[in-house]
Amino acid sequence: MHDIRLVGFDGDDTLWRSEDYYRAAEKQYEEIIGRYIDLHDAGTLRHLLEVERRNLQVFGYGVKGMTLSMIEAAIELTDGRIAARDLQQVVEIGRATLQHPVELIDGVREAVSAIAAELPVVLITKGDLFHQEAKIASSGLADLFPRIEIVSEKDPPTYARVLAEFGIDAAQFVMVGNSLRSDIEPVVRLGGWGVHVPYALTWAHEAEHGLAEAHPRVLSVESAAQLPPAVRGIVEAARNGG
Structure with missing residues:
Protein backbone atom coordinates (compact mmCIF):
# COMPACT_ATOMS: atom_id res chain seq x y z
CA MET A 1 0.00 0.00 0.00
CA ARG A 17 -0.86 24.49 -26.94
CA SER A 18 2.38 23.72 -28.74
CA GLU A 19 2.12 21.17 -31.55
CA ASP A 20 -0.19 23.49 -33.53
CA TYR A 21 2.72 25.89 -34.05
CA TYR A 22 5.08 23.11 -35.13
CA ARG A 23 2.55 21.93 -37.71
CA ALA A 24 2.19 25.47 -39.03
CA ALA A 25 5.98 25.70 -39.29
CA GLU A 26 6.11 22.43 -41.23
CA LYS A 27 3.51 23.72 -43.68
CA GLN A 28 5.57 26.86 -44.32
CA TYR A 29 8.68 24.70 -44.73
CA GLU A 30 6.91 22.57 -47.35
CA GLU A 31 5.93 25.69 -49.27
CA ILE A 32 9.59 26.67 -49.52
CA ILE A 33 10.79 23.19 -50.52
CA GLY A 34 7.99 22.96 -53.06
CA ARG A 35 9.77 25.63 -55.11
CA TYR A 36 12.49 23.08 -55.88
CA ILE A 37 11.01 19.57 -55.87
CA ASP A 38 7.78 17.59 -56.16
CA LEU A 39 6.58 17.37 -52.56
CA HIS A 40 4.49 14.25 -53.10
CA ASP A 41 7.37 12.23 -54.56
CA ALA A 42 9.91 13.46 -52.01
CA GLY A 43 8.00 12.60 -48.84
CA THR A 44 9.18 15.93 -47.47
CA LEU A 45 7.83 15.71 -43.93
CA ARG A 46 8.82 12.07 -43.59
CA HIS A 47 12.36 13.02 -44.55
CA LEU A 48 12.31 15.92 -42.09
CA LEU A 49 11.21 13.56 -39.30
CA GLU A 50 14.12 11.24 -40.10
CA VAL A 51 16.56 14.15 -39.92
CA GLU A 52 15.06 15.37 -36.65
CA ARG A 53 15.35 11.92 -35.11
CA ARG A 54 19.00 11.49 -36.01
CA ASN A 55 19.73 14.95 -34.63
CA LEU A 56 17.94 14.57 -31.30
CA GLN A 57 21.08 13.48 -29.48
CA VAL A 58 22.91 16.57 -30.78
CA PHE A 59 20.32 19.34 -31.01
CA GLY A 60 17.79 18.07 -28.46
CA TYR A 61 14.07 18.76 -28.55
CA GLY A 62 12.41 22.04 -29.38
CA VAL A 63 12.17 24.72 -32.03
CA LYS A 64 15.90 25.35 -32.39
CA GLY A 65 16.57 21.70 -33.13
CA MET A 66 13.65 21.64 -35.54
CA THR A 67 14.97 24.70 -37.38
CA LEU A 68 18.48 23.29 -37.74
CA SER A 69 17.01 20.02 -38.98
CA MET A 70 14.84 21.89 -41.48
CA ILE A 71 17.92 23.60 -42.89
CA GLU A 72 19.81 20.30 -43.14
CA ALA A 73 16.84 18.51 -44.70
CA ALA A 74 16.27 21.34 -47.18
CA ILE A 75 19.86 21.14 -48.38
CA GLU A 76 19.63 17.36 -48.73
CA LEU A 77 16.28 17.35 -50.55
CA THR A 78 17.37 20.01 -53.05
CA ASP A 79 20.87 18.58 -53.54
CA GLY A 80 22.26 21.87 -52.30
CA ARG A 81 20.30 23.96 -54.80
CA ILE A 82 18.24 25.84 -52.23
CA ALA A 83 18.98 29.57 -52.29
CA ALA A 84 20.35 31.45 -49.32
CA ARG A 85 17.23 33.65 -49.25
CA ASP A 86 15.07 30.54 -48.81
CA LEU A 87 17.31 29.20 -46.05
CA GLN A 88 16.87 32.59 -44.39
CA GLN A 89 13.11 32.06 -44.61
CA VAL A 90 13.53 28.74 -42.80
CA VAL A 91 15.41 30.57 -40.05
CA GLU A 92 12.56 33.08 -39.84
CA ILE A 93 10.05 30.23 -39.50
CA GLY A 94 12.01 29.06 -36.47
CA ARG A 95 12.21 32.53 -35.02
CA ALA A 96 8.46 33.06 -35.37
CA THR A 97 7.74 29.67 -33.79
CA LEU A 98 9.91 30.55 -30.80
CA GLN A 99 7.89 33.73 -30.35
CA HIS A 100 4.44 32.19 -30.61
CA PRO A 101 1.87 33.21 -27.97
Missing part, protein backbone atom coordinates in the same frame (compact mmCIF):
# COMPACT_ATOMS: atom_id res chain seq x y z
CA HIS A 2 1.33 3.43 -0.96
CA ASP A 3 -0.02 6.93 -0.51
CA ILE A 4 0.37 9.22 -3.50
CA ARG A 5 2.72 12.01 -2.46
CA LEU A 6 3.42 13.94 -5.68
CA VAL A 7 1.69 14.78 -8.97
CA GLY A 8 3.76 15.81 -11.99
CA PHE A 9 2.49 17.80 -14.96
CA ASP A 10 3.84 18.01 -18.47
CA GLY A 11 3.85 21.45 -20.15
CA ASP A 12 3.58 21.38 -23.96
CA ASP A 13 0.16 20.22 -25.17
CA THR A 14 -0.88 19.35 -21.62
CA LEU A 15 -1.05 22.83 -20.07
CA TRP A 16 -0.63 24.98 -23.18
CA VAL A 102 1.23 30.88 -25.05
CA GLU A 103 -2.37 29.72 -25.17
CA LEU A 104 -3.56 27.72 -22.18
CA ILE A 105 -5.69 24.65 -22.77
CA ASP A 106 -9.19 25.13 -21.44
CA GLY A 107 -9.55 24.45 -17.73
CA VAL A 108 -5.92 23.67 -16.92
CA ARG A 109 -5.44 26.39 -14.31
CA GLU A 110 -8.54 25.29 -12.43
CA ALA A 111 -7.50 21.63 -12.68
CA VAL A 112 -3.94 22.21 -11.46
CA SER A 113 -5.21 24.45 -8.64
CA ALA A 114 -7.66 21.79 -7.49
CA ILE A 115 -5.01 19.07 -7.48
CA ALA A 116 -2.41 21.32 -5.83
CA ALA A 117 -4.87 21.99 -3.00
CA GLU A 118 -4.74 18.29 -2.15
CA LEU A 119 -1.25 17.11 -3.16
CA PRO A 120 2.19 18.57 -3.90
CA VAL A 121 2.72 19.22 -7.62
CA VAL A 122 5.73 19.63 -9.89
CA LEU A 123 6.02 20.78 -13.50
CA ILE A 124 8.29 18.51 -15.56
CA THR A 125 8.69 19.79 -19.09
CA LYS A 126 11.07 18.84 -21.90
CA GLY A 127 12.82 20.97 -24.49
CA ASP A 128 14.99 24.02 -25.03
CA LEU A 129 15.71 25.74 -21.71
CA PHE A 130 15.19 29.35 -22.86
CA HIS A 131 11.99 28.58 -24.77
CA GLN A 132 10.50 26.53 -21.95
CA GLU A 133 11.35 29.22 -19.40
CA ALA A 134 9.69 31.84 -21.62
CA LYS A 135 6.54 29.74 -22.05
CA ILE A 136 6.29 29.04 -18.33
CA ALA A 137 6.64 32.74 -17.54
CA SER A 138 4.02 33.69 -20.14
CA SER A 139 1.60 30.96 -19.09
CA GLY A 140 0.73 32.54 -15.75
CA LEU A 141 0.93 29.11 -14.13
CA ALA A 142 4.33 29.34 -12.45
CA ASP A 143 2.76 30.34 -9.13
CA LEU A 144 1.02 26.96 -8.95
CA PHE A 145 4.26 24.97 -9.04
CA PRO A 146 6.67 25.21 -6.09
CA ARG A 147 9.19 23.38 -8.25
CA ILE A 148 9.76 23.32 -12.01
CA GLU A 149 12.02 20.84 -13.83
CA ILE A 150 13.09 21.53 -17.42
CA VAL A 151 14.78 18.39 -18.73
CA SER A 152 16.49 17.40 -21.98
CA GLU A 153 14.81 13.99 -22.09
CA LYS A 154 11.94 12.24 -20.34
CA ASP A 155 13.07 8.71 -19.66
CA PRO A 156 13.18 6.42 -16.61
CA PRO A 157 16.56 7.73 -15.36
CA THR A 158 15.33 11.33 -15.51
CA TYR A 159 12.14 10.56 -13.60
CA ALA A 160 14.09 8.42 -11.12
CA ARG A 161 16.40 11.37 -10.43
CA VAL A 162 13.51 13.75 -9.83
CA LEU A 163 11.74 11.31 -7.54
CA ALA A 164 14.94 10.65 -5.58
CA GLU A 165 15.31 14.39 -5.02
CA PHE A 166 11.78 14.42 -3.60
CA GLY A 167 12.56 11.36 -1.50
CA ILE A 168 9.64 9.30 -2.76
CA ASP A 169 9.11 5.96 -4.50
CA ALA A 170 7.72 5.78 -8.02
CA ALA A 171 4.61 4.10 -6.61
CA GLN A 172 3.87 7.38 -4.81
CA PHE A 173 3.99 9.47 -7.99
CA VAL A 174 1.42 10.33 -10.65
CA MET A 175 2.42 11.92 -13.97
CA VAL A 176 -0.12 13.86 -16.04
CA GLY A 177 0.59 14.41 -19.72
CA ASN A 178 -0.45 14.14 -23.35
CA SER A 179 2.43 11.90 -24.48
CA LEU A 180 2.34 8.21 -23.68
CA ARG A 181 5.95 7.94 -24.84
CA SER A 182 7.45 10.73 -22.71
CA ASP A 183 5.01 11.44 -19.90
CA ILE A 184 3.39 8.13 -19.04
CA GLU A 185 5.39 5.08 -20.14
CA PRO A 186 8.69 5.91 -18.33
CA VAL A 187 6.86 6.57 -15.06
CA VAL A 188 4.77 3.40 -15.29
CA ARG A 189 7.89 1.35 -16.03
CA LEU A 190 9.35 2.67 -12.77
CA GLY A 191 6.22 1.56 -10.91
CA GLY A 192 4.37 4.87 -10.90
CA TRP A 193 1.00 6.03 -12.19
CA GLY A 194 -0.10 8.04 -15.21
CA VAL A 195 -3.03 10.17 -16.33
CA HIS A 196 -3.10 10.48 -20.09
CA VAL A 197 -4.88 13.53 -21.48
CA PRO A 198 -4.56 13.25 -25.28
CA TYR A 199 -4.06 16.33 -27.42
CA ALA A 200 -5.61 16.70 -30.88
CA LEU A 201 -2.17 16.77 -32.56
CA THR A 202 0.81 14.54 -31.76
CA TRP A 203 4.31 14.62 -33.23
CA ALA A 204 4.98 11.28 -34.95
CA HIS A 205 8.04 10.66 -32.75
CA GLU A 206 5.94 11.01 -29.59
CA ALA A 207 3.22 8.72 -30.93
CA GLU A 208 5.53 5.70 -30.75
CA HIS A 209 5.51 3.87 -27.42
CA GLY A 210 5.48 0.40 -25.91
CA LEU A 211 2.71 0.81 -23.35
CA ALA A 212 -0.09 -1.73 -23.46
CA GLU A 213 -3.63 -0.49 -23.87
CA ALA A 214 -5.80 -0.33 -20.73
CA HIS A 215 -2.78 -0.50 -18.43
CA PRO A 216 -4.01 -0.79 -14.81
CA ARG A 217 -1.83 2.11 -13.66
CA VAL A 218 -2.93 4.51 -16.41
CA LEU A 219 -6.15 6.47 -16.62
CA SER A 220 -7.23 8.38 -19.72
CA VAL A 221 -9.30 11.54 -19.62
CA GLU A 222 -10.75 13.74 -22.34
CA SER A 223 -10.30 17.17 -20.78
CA ALA A 224 -8.54 19.09 -18.03
CA ALA A 225 -11.78 19.21 -16.04
CA GLN A 226 -11.53 15.43 -15.58
CA LEU A 227 -8.02 15.54 -14.13
CA PRO A 228 -8.85 16.17 -10.44
CA PRO A 229 -11.29 13.22 -10.16
CA ALA A 230 -8.85 11.02 -12.10
CA VAL A 231 -6.04 11.82 -9.66
CA ARG A 232 -8.38 11.21 -6.72
CA GLY A 233 -9.24 7.82 -8.23
CA ILE A 234 -5.55 6.93 -8.42
CA VAL A 235 -5.03 8.06 -4.82
CA GLU A 236 -7.78 5.69 -3.75
CA ALA A 237 -6.45 2.84 -5.87
CA ALA A 238 -2.93 3.29 -4.47
CA ARG A 239 -4.23 3.22 -0.90
CA ASN A 240 -6.06 0.00 -1.66
CA GLY A 241 -2.90 -1.61 -2.96
CA GLY A 242 -3.58 -1.08 -6.68
Whole structure:
Protein backbone atom coordinates (compact mmCIF):
# COMPACT_ATOMS: atom_id res chain seq x y z
CA MET A 1 0.00 0.00 0.00
CA HIS A 2 1.33 3.43 -0.96
CA ASP A 3 -0.02 6.93 -0.51
CA ILE A 4 0.37 9.22 -3.50
CA ARG A 5 2.72 12.01 -2.46
CA LEU A 6 3.42 13.94 -5.68
CA VAL A 7 1.69 14.78 -8.97
CA GLY A 8 3.76 15.81 -11.99
CA PHE A 9 2.49 17.80 -14.96
CA ASP A 10 3.84 18.01 -18.47
CA GLY A 11 3.85 21.45 -20.15
CA ASP A 12 3.58 21.38 -23.96
CA ASP A 13 0.16 20.22 -25.17
CA THR A 14 -0.88 19.35 -21.62
CA LEU A 15 -1.05 22.83 -20.07
CA TRP A 16 -0.63 24.98 -23.18
CA ARG A 17 -0.86 24.49 -26.94
CA SER A 18 2.38 23.72 -28.74
CA GLU A 19 2.12 21.17 -31.55
CA ASP A 20 -0.19 23.49 -33.53
CA TYR A 21 2.72 25.89 -34.05
CA TYR A 22 5.08 23.11 -35.13
CA ARG A 23 2.55 21.93 -37.71
CA ALA A 24 2.19 25.47 -39.03
CA ALA A 25 5.98 25.70 -39.29
CA GLU A 26 6.11 22.43 -41.23
CA LYS A 27 3.51 23.72 -43.68
CA GLN A 28 5.57 26.86 -44.32
CA TYR A 29 8.68 24.70 -44.73
CA GLU A 30 6.91 22.57 -47.35
CA GLU A 31 5.93 25.69 -49.27
CA ILE A 32 9.59 26.67 -49.52
CA ILE A 33 10.79 23.19 -50.52
CA GLY A 34 7.99 22.96 -53.06
CA ARG A 35 9.77 25.63 -55.11
CA TYR A 36 12.49 23.08 -55.88
CA ILE A 37 11.01 19.57 -55.87
CA ASP A 38 7.78 17.59 -56.16
CA LEU A 39 6.58 17.37 -52.56
CA HIS A 40 4.49 14.25 -53.10
CA ASP A 41 7.37 12.23 -54.56
CA ALA A 42 9.91 13.46 -52.01
CA GLY A 43 8.00 12.60 -48.84
CA THR A 44 9.18 15.93 -47.47
CA LEU A 45 7.83 15.71 -43.93
CA ARG A 46 8.82 12.07 -43.59
CA HIS A 47 12.36 13.02 -44.55
CA LEU A 48 12.31 15.92 -42.09
CA LEU A 49 11.21 13.56 -39.30
CA GLU A 50 14.12 11.24 -40.10
CA VAL A 51 16.56 14.15 -39.92
CA GLU A 52 15.06 15.37 -36.65
CA ARG A 53 15.35 11.92 -35.11
CA ARG A 54 19.00 11.49 -36.01
CA ASN A 55 19.73 14.95 -34.63
CA LEU A 56 17.94 14.57 -31.30
CA GLN A 57 21.08 13.48 -29.48
CA VAL A 58 22.91 16.57 -30.78
CA PHE A 59 20.32 19.34 -31.01
CA GLY A 60 17.79 18.07 -28.46
CA TYR A 61 14.07 18.76 -28.55
CA GLY A 62 12.41 22.04 -29.38
CA VAL A 63 12.17 24.72 -32.03
CA LYS A 64 15.90 25.35 -32.39
CA GLY A 65 16.57 21.70 -33.13
CA MET A 66 13.65 21.64 -35.54
CA THR A 67 14.97 24.70 -37.38
CA LEU A 68 18.48 23.29 -37.74
CA SER A 69 17.01 20.02 -38.98
CA MET A 70 14.84 21.89 -41.48
CA ILE A 71 17.92 23.60 -42.89
CA GLU A 72 19.81 20.30 -43.14
CA ALA A 73 16.84 18.51 -44.70
CA ALA A 74 16.27 21.34 -47.18
CA ILE A 75 19.86 21.14 -48.38
CA GLU A 76 19.63 17.36 -48.73
CA LEU A 77 16.28 17.35 -50.55
CA THR A 78 17.37 20.01 -53.05
CA ASP A 79 20.87 18.58 -53.54
CA GLY A 80 22.26 21.87 -52.30
CA ARG A 81 20.30 23.96 -54.80
CA ILE A 82 18.24 25.84 -52.23
CA ALA A 83 18.98 29.57 -52.29
CA ALA A 84 20.35 31.45 -49.32
CA ARG A 85 17.23 33.65 -49.25
CA ASP A 86 15.07 30.54 -48.81
CA LEU A 87 17.31 29.20 -46.05
CA GLN A 88 16.87 32.59 -44.39
CA GLN A 89 13.11 32.06 -44.61
CA VAL A 90 13.53 28.74 -42.80
CA VAL A 91 15.41 30.57 -40.05
CA GLU A 92 12.56 33.08 -39.84
CA ILE A 93 10.05 30.23 -39.50
CA GLY A 94 12.01 29.06 -36.47
CA ARG A 95 12.21 32.53 -35.02
CA ALA A 96 8.46 33.06 -35.37
CA THR A 97 7.74 29.67 -33.79
CA LEU A 98 9.91 30.55 -30.80
CA GLN A 99 7.89 33.73 -30.35
CA HIS A 100 4.44 32.19 -30.61
CA PRO A 101 1.87 33.21 -27.97
CA VAL A 102 1.23 30.88 -25.05
CA GLU A 103 -2.37 29.72 -25.17
CA LEU A 104 -3.56 27.72 -22.18
CA ILE A 105 -5.69 24.65 -22.77
CA ASP A 106 -9.19 25.13 -21.44
CA GLY A 107 -9.55 24.45 -17.73
CA VAL A 108 -5.92 23.67 -16.92
CA ARG A 109 -5.44 26.39 -14.31
CA GLU A 110 -8.54 25.29 -12.43
CA ALA A 111 -7.50 21.63 -12.68
CA VAL A 112 -3.94 22.21 -11.46
CA SER A 113 -5.21 24.45 -8.64
CA ALA A 114 -7.66 21.79 -7.49
CA ILE A 115 -5.01 19.07 -7.48
CA ALA A 116 -2.41 21.32 -5.83
CA ALA A 117 -4.87 21.99 -3.00
CA GLU A 118 -4.74 18.29 -2.15
CA LEU A 119 -1.25 17.11 -3.16
CA PRO A 120 2.19 18.57 -3.90
CA VAL A 121 2.72 19.22 -7.62
CA VAL A 122 5.73 19.63 -9.89
CA LEU A 123 6.02 20.78 -13.50
CA ILE A 124 8.29 18.51 -15.56
CA THR A 125 8.69 19.79 -19.09
CA LYS A 126 11.07 18.84 -21.90
CA GLY A 127 12.82 20.97 -24.49
CA ASP A 128 14.99 24.02 -25.03
CA LEU A 129 15.71 25.74 -21.71
CA PHE A 130 15.19 29.35 -22.86
CA HIS A 131 11.99 28.58 -24.77
CA GLN A 132 10.50 26.53 -21.95
CA GLU A 133 11.35 29.22 -19.40
CA ALA A 134 9.69 31.84 -21.62
CA LYS A 135 6.54 29.74 -22.05
CA ILE A 136 6.29 29.04 -18.33
CA ALA A 137 6.64 32.74 -17.54
CA SER A 138 4.02 33.69 -20.14
CA SER A 139 1.60 30.96 -19.09
CA GLY A 140 0.73 32.54 -15.75
CA LEU A 141 0.93 29.11 -14.13
CA ALA A 142 4.33 29.34 -12.45
CA ASP A 143 2.76 30.34 -9.13
CA LEU A 144 1.02 26.96 -8.95
CA PHE A 145 4.26 24.97 -9.04
CA PRO A 146 6.67 25.21 -6.09
CA ARG A 147 9.19 23.38 -8.25
CA ILE A 148 9.76 23.32 -12.01
CA GLU A 149 12.02 20.84 -13.83
CA ILE A 150 13.09 21.53 -17.42
CA VAL A 151 14.78 18.39 -18.73
CA SER A 152 16.49 17.40 -21.98
CA GLU A 153 14.81 13.99 -22.09
CA LYS A 154 11.94 12.24 -20.34
CA ASP A 155 13.07 8.71 -19.66
CA PRO A 156 13.18 6.42 -16.61
CA PRO A 157 16.56 7.73 -15.36
CA THR A 158 15.33 11.33 -15.51
CA TYR A 159 12.14 10.56 -13.60
CA ALA A 160 14.09 8.42 -11.12
CA ARG A 161 16.40 11.37 -10.43
CA VAL A 162 13.51 13.75 -9.83
CA LEU A 163 11.74 11.31 -7.54
CA ALA A 164 14.94 10.65 -5.58
CA GLU A 165 15.31 14.39 -5.02
CA PHE A 166 11.78 14.42 -3.60
CA GLY A 167 12.56 11.36 -1.50
CA ILE A 168 9.64 9.30 -2.76
CA ASP A 169 9.11 5.96 -4.50
CA ALA A 170 7.72 5.78 -8.02
CA ALA A 171 4.61 4.10 -6.61
CA GLN A 172 3.87 7.38 -4.81
CA PHE A 173 3.99 9.47 -7.99
CA VAL A 174 1.42 10.33 -10.65
CA MET A 175 2.42 11.92 -13.97
CA VAL A 176 -0.12 13.86 -16.04
CA GLY A 177 0.59 14.41 -19.72
CA ASN A 178 -0.45 14.14 -23.35
CA SER A 179 2.43 11.90 -24.48
CA LEU A 180 2.34 8.21 -23.68
CA ARG A 181 5.95 7.94 -24.84
CA SER A 182 7.45 10.73 -22.71
CA ASP A 183 5.01 11.44 -19.90
CA ILE A 184 3.39 8.13 -19.04
CA GLU A 185 5.39 5.08 -20.14
CA PRO A 186 8.69 5.91 -18.33
CA VAL A 187 6.86 6.57 -15.06
CA VAL A 188 4.77 3.40 -15.29
CA ARG A 189 7.89 1.35 -16.03
CA LEU A 190 9.35 2.67 -12.77
CA GLY A 191 6.22 1.56 -10.91
CA GLY A 192 4.37 4.87 -10.90
CA TRP A 193 1.00 6.03 -12.19
CA GLY A 194 -0.10 8.04 -15.21
CA VAL A 195 -3.03 10.17 -16.33
CA HIS A 196 -3.10 10.48 -20.09
CA VAL A 197 -4.88 13.53 -21.48
CA PRO A 198 -4.56 13.25 -25.28
CA TYR A 199 -4.06 16.33 -27.42
CA ALA A 200 -5.61 16.70 -30.88
CA LEU A 201 -2.17 16.77 -32.56
CA THR A 202 0.81 14.54 -31.76
CA TRP A 203 4.31 14.62 -33.23
CA ALA A 204 4.98 11.28 -34.95
CA HIS A 205 8.04 10.66 -32.75
CA GLU A 206 5.94 11.01 -29.59
CA ALA A 207 3.22 8.72 -30.93
CA GLU A 208 5.53 5.70 -30.75
CA HIS A 209 5.51 3.87 -27.42
CA GLY A 210 5.48 0.40 -25.91
CA LEU A 211 2.71 0.81 -23.35
CA ALA A 212 -0.09 -1.73 -23.46
CA GLU A 213 -3.63 -0.49 -23.87
CA ALA A 214 -5.80 -0.33 -20.73
CA HIS A 215 -2.78 -0.50 -18.43
CA PRO A 216 -4.01 -0.79 -14.81
CA ARG A 217 -1.83 2.11 -13.66
CA VAL A 218 -2.93 4.51 -16.41
CA LEU A 219 -6.15 6.47 -16.62
CA SER A 220 -7.23 8.38 -19.72
CA VAL A 221 -9.30 11.54 -19.62
CA GLU A 222 -10.75 13.74 -22.34
CA SER A 223 -10.30 17.17 -20.78
CA ALA A 224 -8.54 19.09 -18.03
CA ALA A 225 -11.78 19.21 -16.04
CA GLN A 226 -11.53 15.43 -15.58
CA LEU A 227 -8.02 15.54 -14.13
CA PRO A 228 -8.85 16.17 -10.44
CA PRO A 229 -11.29 13.22 -10.16
CA ALA A 230 -8.85 11.02 -12.10
CA VAL A 231 -6.04 11.82 -9.66
CA ARG A 232 -8.38 11.21 -6.72
CA GLY A 233 -9.24 7.82 -8.23
CA ILE A 234 -5.55 6.93 -8.42
CA VAL A 235 -5.03 8.06 -4.82
CA GLU A 236 -7.78 5.69 -3.75
CA ALA A 237 -6.45 2.84 -5.87
CA ALA A 238 -2.93 3.29 -4.47
CA ARG A 239 -4.23 3.22 -0.90
CA ASN A 240 -6.06 0.00 -1.66
CA GLY A 241 -2.90 -1.61 -2.96
CA GLY A 242 -3.58 -1.08 -6.68
